[in-house]
Amino acid sequence: MAAVLAPPGPRTGAHPAAQPPHPARRRAGAVHRRRALVWFALLAGPNVALLLVFVYRPLLESLYLSTMQWNLGSPVARFVGFGNYVEWFTSPATAQVLTTTAVFTLATVGGALVLGLGLALLLDRRLPGRGLARTVAFAPYVLSGYAVGILWLFIFDPRYGLMSAVLGWFGVASPQWYTAEPWPLVMIIVVYLWKNLGYVALIYLAGLQSVPQDLRDAAALDGASPARTLRSVVLPLLTPTTFFLTVTMLLASLQSFDVIRSMTSGGPLGSTTTLMYQIYQEGFVNGRAGYASAGATVLFLVLLAVTALQLRYVEKKVHYA
8 A cells, every 4th residue: 555645844853053043133143244334434434535535546646647748837738648658668768767776676675685684683692782782773764764865975975984984994995986887876775775674674583583493493403503494494484574575675665765865866867866766856856747647657557566476476485384
């Protein structure tokens, strides 16, 4: 005899998660989400407003001005489209400006990372007066770049400066730091490194102090030398710090202005004119606001591209654990 199948009834042992949420819970969740949105708007809203007013609005205005032929103070502006960009890319000075910018940036970023790491390793040792040494090393970073440049002009003076006296002790004549290439560019690179070395060393020092001591002890027990421990244990754990410093120092070097302005004003013959200084020169000295805005747009695109490449390729080699 065929069995008669009764329709299935409600399961008494159903899991509570399978049941629809209670209306009171849905209302509580909606209230919680609205409250979180209100707090987000209150806390992030002022920052977003400031970014829109003081960052993105000037950026859009600069993009607009780059398509205009307009001089500072002139009541008339003429639309030229990409004319300013064509002039910038075809100018004979552009190649020299880009070369100077690349040399200055690579030298200051690479030098700061290498020298900063060495200084951080030295300041990480248990030496007397270590706290004072850290303060002295970091102090130049908080000084005005313009004041630092003026100070170092006296040090580099070929006849009466301290550098000339030190070189004289070894029987070496002082180079013509102000006039003979490539010494003006070397001079501003040295000053920029001196000013920012303490910042790099301080960030590296924080990274060194976060390296677990037991890993160093284990490497020492395995017979690794201090140099091998640094290369195989410490440096891989410092890759997040190195990545952060590479990004920040690269952006800062590309936008450097105050040291160049106070020491060489882009000279002699444009040998120390970087892209950032050219934007200032064209916009505020020559009064060509449209042309300067085109240069500023190029600088923005360079910064954007460099940052994107670093985030895309360099960050893959960063070890966060």
